[in-house]
Amino acid sequence: TYYDPEGDILMLEALLNNDPEPFSKDDLLTLHRELKFIEPKIQSEEDEPPK
Structure with a gap:
């Protein structure tokens, strides 16, 4: 395989x-x-205000 690190850096x-x-x-x-x-x-239990 051909690998050109400088070309990759330029890209x-x-x-x-x-x-x-x-x-x-x-x-x-x-x-x-x-x-x-x-x-x-549907409202989750986490969304309900504290009692």
């Missing part, structure tokens, strides 16, 4: 240095609209 550097663009305000508003809050159907 890793390129992957780590390729930062995604930060979220814009419009992206966050769209994401907020798409998220839904779902009430659990």
Whole structure:
């Protein structure tokens, strides 16, 4: 098998240095609209307040 440690390092550097663009305000508003809050159907004993 052929192993090129320097090529692997260059690929890793390129992957780590390729930062995604930060979220814009419009992206966050769209994401907020798409998220839904779902009430659990069954409440676990851990979720109940202390007596």
